[in-house]
Amino acid sequence: MSELSNSAEHNFESYPPIFRRRPESQTQNIDTAFTDAINDDVPDSDPAIPVIDLQCLNLDSLGEACRDWGLFRLVNHGIPPALLSHLQDHASKLFSLSFEFKQSLFSSPLSYFWGTPALTPSGAALQRGPQKSISWVEGFNVPLGPLSQLEPEDPVFASFRLLLEEYGKHLARVATTIFEAMVMKLNLNLVEVKSNLSESTGYVRIYRYPLHSMANSTWGLDAHTDSSVLSILSQYEVGGLEVLKDNKWLQVKPMSNTLLVNLGDMMQAISNDEYKSVEHRVKLNKHRERISICYFVFPDEGSVIRSSKYKPFTYSDFRARVQEELKTLGFKVGLRNFKLTQTS
Template sequence: MPVAQPLHPSHHKSLMHEAPNHFRTLAPRNGLHRGQSDNYSGLRPEAVKSNLLRGASADLSEFIWPKDQWPSVSHNDFHMAQELPTVDLSDLHHGSEESREATAKLLVKTFSEWGFVQVINHGVPTEVIEKMQNQARNFFDLPLEQKEKGVASSTSKHEGFGYGVESGFYYAGKPWIDRFQCRWSPVCEIREPVEKVFSPTDAEEFSTSIEDYNGRLDKLAMQILELTAQGLGLPSDTFIKPFNGTAGDCIARMNYYPPCPLSSLTLGLGAHTDPNLLTILSQCKVGGLQVCKNGTWISVKPKPDTLIINIGDTFEAWTNGRFCSVEHRAVVNESEARMSLVYFASPPSKSVIQIPEQLITAKHPLRFRPSFTWEEYKSHLFKRHVGGNGVKTSKEWLRLPAPTSHT
């Protein structure tokens, strides 16, 4: 996968004059050379053990972003007048048809106005979420040399997966993030890299936990797709038909953000939209997710037993813009590590995604390609990113006229 591009050195130098004093005191005393991240002074152990420092400069200047992208809202500022809406999904399991219809319409309204929603009573047991979070924490607590056994080589069929992978997005600076990512479906490829990192017993426990967790998210994703179709007045199977009974093309990811001495100058992940269909996220007790609402960044307060679901570019196009794929980012802090578990759901690569005719009206004229495949969009994304284009321009492809092959 392509990697994030650092700023030009001259830009680093100019920004350092405006940086807080705590940044300028980071230079180590012992003549650090590139790649010797274990010798950084002034960094908490959680950061030193992370792959994100491999190859970094001694002054960490590549992590400084342009000033106009520095976070304006801290990770724990939850005092905005607006809060991310919460939808109770208990009607999925024991509600009447009328209450289910009301939930479906509320979900559609929230995805139309926010693109994000918090869900409770979602059917994923607390103990399953907590067990997966504990397993992820155990992974990131391992020594760096142990975690790096899970790095996929450039010649591996798993390239782009495993430990220490890049996001594939180009940002204006290097993100302060460490991660582990595996393909979940159509073929589960979690066990192979995990077995290189853990002992046989620990590998089995880790793999079983993530398979249980993501298996339940498969079911939740299908339920959300059925509910949103119902809420839009469409047949309930409209958005699940292309899956043909499978989980589609899905990725499981663990994100880890160590304490960061540059928290006012950098980001864990820059502003972006997700290209896929749906994203389901579980975050730990430390805040960091921020959603852009009408040009204002809002910090999402972590809540127990709550999952966060957001719309991706593919779903925005599939609904002809009725749902919105909105920008979000991850901010970091100086004192606490943050972790999130992310499930990216997409339809099977070659299945045709066709905008329902009911969603093309005089009030809502056609805005996106009437049909395309997830594989076509992924191919475009890869080409754009290799070419050095930014994360905010990728979904323009979806707004172009339909390819002749689908007309």
């Protein structure tokens, strides 16, 4: 029987080595830890994040959410709750594998990352020296296109592949519906911008954020914007996501059977800055690890984004520039590099 089929419940040995410190405060009574975690996760007053009903799309409400927030909760999305639950269960089993096995299991076109955002090589923060803080996150990067060609030997991993294929089809439908509604609200020509969102570019990232006794000063992911057109997040019981609104950080409480949609840099450029790419970050929890699953979708390869606010560019141009920024600067500059100046 393979290691995946035989995987045990979560333990610290499944973390990347740098995450394996277990402070005394994390060995407290499990009942107390669970109660404290629930209190930590739920803010006193959840921000009034807009709610969009996919079955009854209101273009005015959608436009307002995209302009003022850059994100919204999505209800009546048509994804079976059982599918979301099975994905969570399988993700937990995968993360409970040993660090070494995860590294060997997820090879091209899939990938396993830890300690850095997915676009940065694992351990890059350590290579740049102690002045650069490490991100307390590990994850699997799964392009959805090649999934059907994979034939994993382990039955649990094979089941996970099938679940991701089904999930990807649902998310492609959701993303396309939302994108076309946004284009309509922006009065853009759908024929001209249709290639700015391509289902073939979709991929899923599954994240695990380890528990940490210094959760208030250590981050799973530091503040950033996504490079996508749209990012669609499924987060479960453990909170930690925070978004920047009116220069204030607000916690985003998990809600059952509700997806969180946030706009990325590509959508901001497509909308001529009318819509915003929302800045967000992930806070750690003292007593419980957090697992979330996010779908990202991008423009078609070679599709040129044309905007009155930016120089014409493709997502490939943008991605190459961001990867160079992460390598040389340690942070993403992003859209500012493509902005038209007053004298252009």
